[in-house]
Amino acid sequence: MIELTDIRKAFNQGRENEFHALGGIDLQLPAQRVTALRGPSGSGKTTLLSIIGCLSRPTSGRVRLKGQDISGLPERFLTDIRRQTFGFVFQQFNLIKGLSALENVMLPAYPLGGDWRELHEKAQRLLGDLRLSHRREARVEWLSGGEQQRVAIARALINDPEIIIADEPTANLDTALSMEFMAILEKLSASGKTVILTSHDPLVVDSSIVHQVVDMRDGRVVRQDTTRNTMESPA
Amino acid sequence: MNAWIAKQQYLIDFTLSSLARRKAKNLGLLIVYTLIVFLLASVMLFTHALRHEAAHVLDGAPEVVLQRMVAGRHDLIPPGYLERLGRIRGVQNKEGRLWGYYYDPVVKANYTFMVPNREPVPAGTLVVGAALAKARGLAVGNVISFRSYSGKLFGFSVARILSPDTELVSADLVLLNEGDFRNFFEIAPGYFTDIALSVANPQEVRNVATKLAQQFPDSRPILRDEILRTYESIFNWREGIVLALASLAILAFAIFAWEKASGLSAEEKREIGILKAIGWETGDVIKMKFWEGALVSLAAFVFGYVLAYLHVFHTSAMLFTPVLKGWAVLYPHFDLPPVIDGFQVATLFFFTVFPYAAATLVPIWRAAITDPDSVMR
């Protein structure tokens, strides 16, 4: 599904504070699996995640998505791929304050210009699936942390992406809500979505739902465990 | 095409929801903006209609007025001038006019005393302008006295009050009999204030004026064209009141555009990052902001213009009256027939809508080209 070859990322290149976040990453991320990037803060896992999700480009190296090299594409095409292929759940949820839950869910579909009624119904259905129907007209800042995350998940799913990207999904949740998130994750995985997430929460990375754990430190992969749960994997 | 419309509709949805979040701020902004358009549009509509009215009304003025100058000041026409005029070709009709000013200490107003040549007023009576009649509380049949400049008291009875519809030209007029006028101002027979000439052929007016200037070197011919030109340029952008208003409006607008252009809040920048991260293109963000600028400025333009229209033509430019009155006591009440110059409206539209739209777009342009991964950091 996604192949990374010798990915390097440097910030502030050529300046005094030049800093290499990633130093040569080779990684294979199979389709319809749940992959967790694990590592301490500063290990480069979020940087890697943003490169995988086409949010940023590597300084060098290749990213292949379904066999197509996308690392050299101009921004317009990257945006298009990002919109069609990826759904994002950010650590801070990154919902647009002041808008209703429903509007937030619909936002990624706006630039596509599809039928409004269909979109509206789909967003309602997604919110319903995540048990948020009663909160759909509420402004997002009035929602609890768990509710906000569910809105963020619904938003990630609105364009039917193949791949869900989640950055530290349980960092702002207590145990009960984290468990709930894992249950949602399991459903998504069962429905055939590829999930890539970062976490150092044992509740996530040690869970049986995660098929593959990639350990990172100082911008490099230190261990890759691809053998877990192969029995449960649908592939 | 349909997809394009659907997309713009979505962008407008977002813009409106996002404007609705800061109701007080955006409403305040809209009100200030509307006020600026209102002021500019009021000045524009009022001055244009007034100029148009002046051009039409004063088209009936005498073709040439001959004024005698003594030491740079307007002086009386001495006897004999009228007779000498007869020899100028092209002059169809010539009349000596008698008019002057009178300060009435009772209401502290200036009146224009005038002798009508065509429909003489009977001796001992007056025909007065409607504004004057109101200021002095006069009705037909009332007796009014004026103390002349020589100290003598003259009593007149009011024979008629001019129609209030004509206040624009007659508010301060006092029409009286020639004999009364000469007695009151002590002007000997044969003397006139100036001479009004009518010239049948419009092509001849300049020739007549040249001959007048040659024949009467101490006099100055004032052509009707000059009168019309005077009123054509009244309240143009150079004149103080318009300049003051326009510069205020431009200043307010500059402050307001600068506030917009000087940068986005961290909150807005974060939102742009989020939109880009979830799949909006830079172009989508810019289009969305374009709609914001366009909608706000269009709304301000329409509200401002319509309010200005109502102000100028349905309240007789109520807000300008105190300014135009100045220190005068008598001011005409007049309802201008609305004459709207489409080109002027288009200019106003251009100069109010486009700068604002640009002011909203420029900072967005800078923010929208930031990397979408900023939200992950």
Add this chain to the structure above:
Amino acid sequence: MSVARPSHLLLIAVFFAAGIFIATFADAAWLRHQRGSATEQNRALVTQLQLTDLCLFTEARYTRHLSQADLHSAFQDHPLGLEKFPTGSLVAPPAHLIAAHERLDRQAAIPD
């Protein structure tokens, strides 16, 4: 389910705004017709009395009869001189002039 989309409300607002904008032009045409007679009366009076100026300002002779002003009176020093606005309109007449008039008013009994 509410389908009150903001852009739909906007469309209604746009139609409404366009409507009142156009209405001002229709109203203008109607008012022009209504007020035409006053304009004609004014014009007739101008012709009859041989008037040369609008009675917009009565405070000074060079603004009352704008087109008849002396060559050397106030803002006629230069055709584009702005004298009348900065001073004539923003500064009141000198107090001693008004005071002189007021004293005279009180001394002379005003009949009527």
